[in-house]
Amino acid sequence: MVTVVCTRWLDAFPASYVTVLRNAVAASLKRPHRFVCVTDNPDGLENGVEGVEMPDLGIPLQYQRRGCWPKLSIFTPGLLPADQPTLYLDLDVMVRQDLDAFFERIESTGGFHALREWNPTIWSMVPLAMRPHRGVQGSILGFYPGEQAKLFHKFYDQKEHCFEAFPLDQDFLSENAQSPQDWPFAWTASFKWHCLHYYPINQVLTKIHEPKNAKVVVFHGNPRPIDVVPLGDYRWGTKRKFGHGPVDWVREYWLRHDPTWTDAAPAKAA
Known part of the structure; x- marks a missing residue:
């Protein structure tokens, strides 16, 4: 058994995002797994999603809205199985x-796996x-929770310092991550950097x-x-990277994994 976890807090994402991610994970992961959503609002979570209450880390509202500091709640000791990839x-x-390849990598080396920014x-x-290494890009993280407990204590005990530093x-x-390692670069793509052209090139190359x-494609x-x-x-x-109308391959993905979607009343993020 392995764990796939996401987070949802305040009004940043509607519950439909959790449904889409859960369905996409189920279609792309062969091994038995739990799908966990650590959240301050379980409303709208569907069957197959294990809602877990987001621990209150005492993060001021301004820092809940700037960046993704509440994401660090996933490192709370005891929240997730310590010895489960x-x-x-x-x-x-x-x-x-x-x-499955992501879990194989976690199991083979241990440590903290993340996207290279x-x-x-x-x-x-x-x-x-x-190329300059710009550190962690936090969209995809792999770890054994028991190995990364120090992350929780480092943040929780020194929150104000962390916000300033x-x-x-x-x-x-x-x-601060223990034994950081990059995911293989070819495994992921950035929608912003790898799929779009700058203006005015995007006026000629519109696809x-x-x-x-x-x-995984990261937005x-x-x-x-x-x-x-x-x-x-x-x-x-x-302003410099933009397009018009639906992106066919993103639309196909979303409609495949969100059975409630309707173009008449799309469930837009707040």
Whole structure:
């Protein structure tokens, strides 16, 4: 048995995100597993999702909304089985294939596994080994909870110092995780960095690239997956990286895993 865990707090994501992630995990993971959502609001969680109350770590509201500091609650001792391989996934990732490989890596080496924060697009012309390592990107984490208990104590006992010393929770993880290791770079893709072109190139190359070999596609920042699903002619994205209307391969994924979706009343994130 292994554990897949996500987190949901305040109003950042509707419960439909949890449903989609659970269904995508079930389609991509062969081994028996628990699917756990650590949350301050279990409303809307469906069968197959084990809702676990999010421990109160005393995080001020401003830091609950800036970054993902409540995510660190997953390291609370006793919350998850200490000796069970555990894979944390952000709610806005797309699980496309073969999660078993992530667990095999956790089991083979132990330690703390995370995405290497991506470099801006211009660095794609440089071999990976020569690119600056920007630390942890916190969307996909792998660990044995018992091995990472120090993360909880380091944060809980020194919260104010952590908020002052680290801009985001992933900066805290970069500095304090035990035996950090990068996931294989080819396993994941960033929607923002690997699928979109900058303006004005995106006015000529309008098709959104699909990273077909990536096991997981990570949405971080703007847009979120649900922003590129509805039918229609609308603009999404940032000032320099944007598109219009649905992205076909994201829409197909979402409709496959969310049986309640309707274009008439999409359940948009707050």
